[in-house]
Amino acid sequence: MSRxxxxxxxxxxxxxxxxxxxxxxGGAPLPRDKYDEVRSAFVQLDQLGPGDLETRNRELGEQIxxxxxxxxxxxxHTAFLKLQRAYTWERLAGVKNDFGLLSSAVGLYQQTGSIYxxxxxxxxxxxxxxREKQEADRGNEQQAQVYRSNAIRALETLxxxxxxxxxxxxxxEVGFQPxxxxxxxxxxxxxxxxxxxxxHNTWQYKLFDILVLLCGGPHRNSxxxxxxxxxxxxxxxxxxxxxxxxxxxxxxxxxxxPELKKLQEKYKGDKQALAKAQMELMKEHKVxxxxxCLPMILQMxxxxxxxxxxxxxxxxxxxxxxxxxxSLANPDTILIGGAPLPGPLLIxxxxxxxxxxxxxxxxxxxxxxxxxQRLMAIMMPFLMLxxxxxxxxxxxxxxxxxxxxxxxxxxLIMRPHRAADAAAAAAARALSREPESQKEAPPAAAPPEAxxxxxxxxxxxxxxxxxxx
Numbered sequence: 266m267s268r269x270x271x272x273x274x275x276x277x278x279x280x281x282x283x284x285x286x287x288x289x290x291g292g293a294p295l296p297r298d299k300y301d302e303v304r305s306a307f308v309q310l311d312q313l314g315p316g317d318l319e320t321r322n323r324e325l326g327e328q329i330x331x332x333x334x335x336x337x338x339x340x341x342h343t344a345f346l347k348l349q350r351a352y353t354w355e356r357l358a359g360v361k362n363d364f365g366l367l368s369s370a371v372g373l374y375q376q377t378g379s380i381y382x383x384x385x386x387x388x389x390x391x392x393x394x395x396r397e398k399q400e401a402d403r404g405n406e407q408q409a410q411v412y413r414s415n416a417i418r419a420l421e422t423l424x425x426x427x428x429x430x431x432x433x434x435x436x437x438e439v440g441f442q443p444x445x446x447x448x449x450x451x452x453x454x455x456x457x458x459x460x461x462x463x464x465h466n467t468w469q470y471k472l473f474d475i476l477v478l479l480c481g482g483p484h485r486n487s488x489x490x491x492x493x494x495x496x497x498x499x500x501x502x503x504x505x506x507x508x509x510x511x512x513x514x515x516x517x518x519x520x521x522x523p524e525l526k527k528l529q530e531k532y533k534g535d536k537q538a539l540a541k542a543q544m545e546l547m548k549e550h551k552v553x554x555x556x557x558c559l560p561m562i563l564q565m566x567x568x569x570x571x572x573x574x575x576x577x578x579x580x581x582x583x584x585x586x587x588x589x590x591x592s593l594a595n596p597d598t599i600l601i602g603g604a605p606l607p608g609p610l611l612i613x614x615x616x617x618x619x620x621x622x623x624x625x626x627x628x629x630x631x632x633x634x635x636x637x638q639r640l641m642a643i644m645m646p647f648l649m650l651x652x653x654x655x656x657x658x659x660x661x662x663x664x665x666x667x668x669x670x671x672x673x674x675x676x677l678i679m680r681p682h683r684a685a686d687a688a689a690a691a692a693a694r695a696l697s698r699e700p701e702s703q704k705e706a707p708p709a710a711a712p713p714e715a716x717x718x719x720x721x722x723x724x725x726x727x728x729x730x731x732x733x734x
Contacts (some may be wrong), residue, residue: 279563303384304447306349310446315360318353325350341510344377352440367392383432383452390419391438417463423456425655427605428595461580469574477695489585497666500567507560512678575660582659593659607650615646615667621672
């Protein structure tokens with residue numbers, strides 16, 4: 266288990282990222298042939314008088330109930346009926362002077378599903394923004410904060426819509442106000458613009474502002490790209506001491522394998538005694554199998570903070586282009602047959618992660634462990650590739666740079682040890698080809714002092730020579 270303990274934080278990150286990134290949210294693109302249909306339905310409801318509006322609301326309620334009872338009901342048609350009835354609740358809130366009906370509208374919008382998700386999420390965002398302003402003007406900051414959180418949640422969902430997904434915004438915001446126009450806008454762009462004022466006071470936003478200014482100013486496209494490079498380098502500098510400690514522990518565990526194999530042979534069939542003997546041996550030689558997890562946990566904490574920083578600063582990345590990417594705010598995906606597939610930057614990251622896994626993997630003690638290592642090296646990049654498809658390209662670029670820096674550092678500190686291991690393996694092969702009479706005794710296992718020096722990062726102490734008088 267200790268050999269794979271370093272993978273636990275990364276496995277936790279695999280489970281955490283979908284929740285952080287909103288991969289389970291809505292925001293699906295509205296089919297292009299539905300744009301005119303939705304706009305026409307909303308405009309017709311805007312033209313109804315109070316009496317006709319209540320009649321239409323009842324009719325829609327009956328149609329929805331009948332559709333939900335039918336076994337062969339059309340989900341898209343039912344969602345469209347719910348979308349219209351939710352808008353009638355918006356209109357009736359003004360007719361009846363009962364703003365509590367806006368909560369009914371929000372609840373029904375949430376039931377429309379993914380087909381009309383981009384339209385429903387924008388309606389929720391506009392309603393909650395309106396209610397937030399109303400409560401803030403009344404001085405009720407506590408209730409305004411509730412509506413603000415709801416608006417942010419709806420806009421975050423839109424922020425993860427597919428690239429080029431469209432939605433409608435109403436001018437003015439809420440259905441009971443006299444209509445000026447319905448505007449068809451890009452869902453992600455509009456959501457990011459409205460989210461920007463909410464994040465101004467976060468420390469990540471302020472830090473990004475300072476770094477952009479130091480890297481050339483907000484008017485230059487290169488400033489944002491240089492900022493990502495700077496953050497990756499700073500993160501690597503912070504984690505370097507912990508990475509060195511992790512490597513020392515990994516190397517000590519590798520040298521420790523002969524001792525562990527002896528225990529496995531001695532206590533074969535007695536797992537409880539074997540586990541106790543292993544813990545005592547590790548304690549005696551000051552080898553901590555859990556120490557390799559600490560650098561990964563630190564890296565994960567930094568990674569999450571950088572992710573939130575990019576999400577909070579996403580409106581500024583909207584028009585930042587990099588190589589073939591027209592916007593670092595959008596995911597690195599390519600639409601093929603209507604389905605978003607990973608782009609070159611994502612594939613490059615997955616490849617770098619694969620080579621990193623191969624580089625830092627320790628020699629397996631059994632064929633089962635070797636097979637597990639191979640499976641881990643293939644599955645982890647593939648899972649990350651699937652999960653990261655909805656994340657902004659700016660974050661993918663940062664993670665790729667961080668992974669390249671980490672891999673380069675691991676290669677540099679492991680190169681002399683790999684050379685030593687290769688030389689020892691070559692000597693062993695040469696020895697096995699010699700006649701029995703000329704063979705020397707095989708090298709002994711690493712002494713406990715050497716293992717302790719590796720785990721504690723100390724160099725061998727030289728013996729003091731006695732002075733002659």
